[in-house]
Amino acid sequence: xxxxxxxxxxxxxxxxxxxxxxxxxxxxxxxxxxxxxxxxxxxxxxxxxxxxxxxxxxxxxxxxxxxxxxxxxxxxxxxxxxxxxxxxxxxxxxxxxxxxxxxxxxxxxxxxxxxxxxxxxxxxxxxxxxxxxxxxxxxxxxxxxxxxxxxxxxxxxxxxxxxxxxxxxxxxxxxxxxxxxxxxxxxxxxxxxxxxxxxxxxxxxxxxxxxxxxxxxxxxxxxxxxxxxxxxxxxxxxxxxxxxxxxxxxxxxxxxxxxxxxxxxxxxxxxxxxxxxxxxxxxxxxxxxxxxxxxxxxxxxxxxxxxxxxxxxxxxxxxxxxxxxxxxxxxxxxxxxxxxxxxxxxxxxxxxxxxxxxxxxxxxxxxxxxxxxxxxxxxxxxxxxxxxxxxxxxxxxxxxxxxxxxxxxxxxxxxxxxxxxxxxxxxxxxxxxxxxxxxxxxxxxxxxxxxxxxxx
Numbered sequence: 290x291x292x293x294x295x296x297x298x299x300x301x302x303x304x305x306x307x308x309x310x311x312x313x314x315x316x317x318x319x320x321x322x323x324x325x326x327x328x329x330x331x332x333x334x335x336x337x338x339x340x341x342x343x344x345x346x347x348x349x350x351x352x353x354x355x356x357x358x359x360x361x362x363x364x365x366x367x368x369x370x371x372x373x374x375x376x377x378x379x380x381x382x383x384x385x386x387x388x389x390x391x392x393x394x395x396x397x398x399x400x401x402x403x404x405x406x407x408x409x410x411x412x413x414x415x416x417x418x419x420x421x422x423x424x425x426x427x428x429x430x431x432x433x434x435x436x437x438x439x440x441x442x443x444x445x446x447x448x449x450x451x452x453x454x455x456x457x458x459x460x461x462x463x464x465x466x467x468x469x470x471x472x473x474x475x476x477x478x479x480x481x482x483x484x485x486x487x488x489x490x491x492x493x494x495x496x497x498x499x500x501x502x503x504x505x506x507x508x509x510x511x512x513x514x515x516x517x518x519x520x521x522x523x524x525x526x527x528x529x530x531x532x533x534x535x536x537x538x539x540x541x542x543x544x545x546x547x548x549x550x551x552x553x554x555x556x557x558x559x560x561x562x563x564x565x566x567x568x569x570x571x572x573x574x575x576x577x578x579x580x581x582x583x584x585x586x587x588x589x590x591x592x593x594x595x596x597x598x599x600x601x602x603x604x605x606x607x608x609x610x611x612x613x614x615x616x617x618x619x620x621x622x623x624x625x626x627x628x629x630x631x632x633x634x635x636x637x638x639x640x641x642x643x644x645x646x647x648x649x650x651x652x653x654x655x656x657x658x659x660x661x662x663x664x665x666x667x668x669x670x671x672x673x674x675x676x677x678x679x680x681x682x683x684x685x686x687x688x689x690x691x692x693x694x695x696x697x698x699x700x701x702x703x704x705x706x707x708x709x710x711x712x713x714x715x716x717x718x719x720x721x722x723x724x725x726x727x728x729x730x731x732x733x734x735x736x737x738x739x740x741x742x743x744x745x
Contacts, residue, residue: 300324300332300342313361315339326352334361337391337412347373349395353381353404359388365395370417372396379404387411397422398436401429401449414438420461423449431456442467443504448513452481452495458504463530465501465508468494471544472515481518496522501538505530508568512542514584519549522563529569536569538598541609543578546587553592559616559641562592565602572598572622577608577633585634589613596620600649605633612636624649624665626687631673631696638679643668643706646687665689668709671697677721684709684729691729694718695739702726711735 290297297303300318303311304326313334320342334340341362342350349365363376376395379385380402387408392398398413399406403425412435413420420436420443423429427449434456436443443458444451448470458465472494481495493516500523501508508524511517524538541547550562565572572595577585587610595602595617602622605611611633617640619626626643629635648666666689671677677699684691684706691706693714702723706712712731715721716739 304330313340313342317341317343319343319345320348320350321345322348324348324350326350326356327354329355331357331359332361333359336360337362337389342376344374344376344395349375349378351375351378351380352385353379353383355384357386357388358390360390362391362393363395364393367394367415367417370394370396372418374417375400378402379406392416398439401427403427406430409433411435413443416441419443419445420458421445423447423451425449429453434458436461443501445469446494448472450494450515453499454495454497456499458499458501460502461504463504464506464510465504465524465527466496466499467507467510468512468515468517468545469510470513470515472513481520493518496520499523500525502526503528506536507540508538508565510540510542511545511547512540512586514544515546517545517547518551519547519563520552521561522549523566524572525564525566525568527568527570535571535574537571537574538565538568539563539573541573541575541586541588543576543580543583543586546584548589550592551589553616556616556641558592559618560592560594562594562617563590565593565595565598567597569599571601571604572596573603575603575605575609575611575633577606577610585610587612590617591615593617594620595622595626597622599623601628602626602646604628604630605635606630608632608634610634614638614640616641618642618644619646619668620644621647623647625670626668628667628670629672629674633674635671635674635677638669638677639681640683642683642685643687643691644683644685646689648688666710667691667693668706669693671695673697675699677701679704682706684713690714690735691731694721697721704729706730708732 310331344365365376374395384405389410391412397419398416401423407430410433416439424447429451432454437459440462442464444466496519527536529536575588601624602619668684668687669692673696679701682704686708691709696717698720704727707730709731713729714735
């Protein structure tokens with residue numbers, strides 16, 4: 290009869306009865322079919338490790354209602370999973386709350402379409418496609434999220450908005466997190482400080498204390514007409530897919546407007562922002578895009594620590610906009626600490642250090658979408674950027690130039706540094722003011738003509 294003394298035999302039978310709450314005893318509960326929950330329900334287990342729904346091929350929970358899952362696990366097929374294997378599918382305007390839930394296996398661990406997911410202490414392991422997938426008008430409010438050991442991307446938001454706080458995505462076969470497509474505006478102005486942004490909606494994604502490590506391709510990929518506010522992000526040790534594709538910590542593509550660590554405003558706060566480290570290609574890439582009618586991508590970077598990336602610390606290309614780079618350190622990157630190619634718009638650069646850049650050859654994309662090599666081995670490398678402001682930076686111990694400017698206009702003042710091969714180089718840059726105020730030293734005199742590409 291469903292009492293403690295005479296429990297029902299399985300979950301499907303329990304859901305067929307009336308009652309707002311279903312309590313699951315410790316142990317494993319087999320589920321042979323896909324079960325639809327179309328009325329408000331709460332499923333409660335003792336803990337996610339001790340109470341498990343064992344899902345047969347094609348089985349899972351589907352809900353279009355207000356549902357809460359607490360203290361339980363869902364275990365689907367790990368090997369050979371296909372698109373039918375969805376442990377939890379949330380649809381049709383539903384709101385699902387997860388508290389201490391573990392999902393293992395399946396195609397997408399948690400799939401959300403035009404619905405709201407509120408999750409605290411959600412773990413998704415070994416999904417075949419995506420760990421967490423949100424699409425359409427969905428909103429994901431995720432706190433203490435762990436996604437790992439999956440074959441595909443960890444978290445994907447297709448047009449959907451996300452607020453993610455305290456997350457780790459690790460050991461994924463593809464991207465760590467991908468926020469893409471035009472965000473749903475929904476009116477209003479979102480506020481990342483609010484506990485529940487549903488009170489004040491808007492097209493803003495919030496990422497707080499998010500770490501992405503040991504994934505393949507890109508750690509954090511952001512694209513489409515959407516605004517992203519990030520604080521204290523970590524993207525490290527990305528690796529190529531199949532040994533051929535890129536491996537970047539953060540990739541900002543056309544349409545995205547990204548601000549990282551806006552609250553960092555002084556040198557004493559350095560090191561409290563984002564970390565992009567030891568990625569197999571570049572720490573940060575901002576790709577403005579060349580398609581007509583698509584907004585140029587924009588990145589504001591403050592307080593970042595960018596170190597040990599094999600083919601560049603940060604790089605902007607193809608019409609990208611970089612309004613501000615401040616209170617950052619670029620240390621021990623290959624090729625260039627910070628590079629901006631032709632057609633990029635750069636505002637003010639003022640950082641604590643562009644240090645110890647080592648040689649590398651960097652392929653880039655120009656304003657016409659054509660590939661071209663970038664000067665390498667430099668702390669800062671700027672090509673044909675107008676109205677630039679570079680003040681109060683340190684350029685030291687770089688393999689080639691401390692800083693080099695080609696065809697640039699603007700102001701370069703009061704920068705310092707030492708132990709570079711060449712100190713400061715300015716070519717085709719007669720309109721670059723303030724050069725005499727700098728003391729960026731090199732062991733050798735800078736070449737009289739624009740230098741070529743240096744190979745590793």
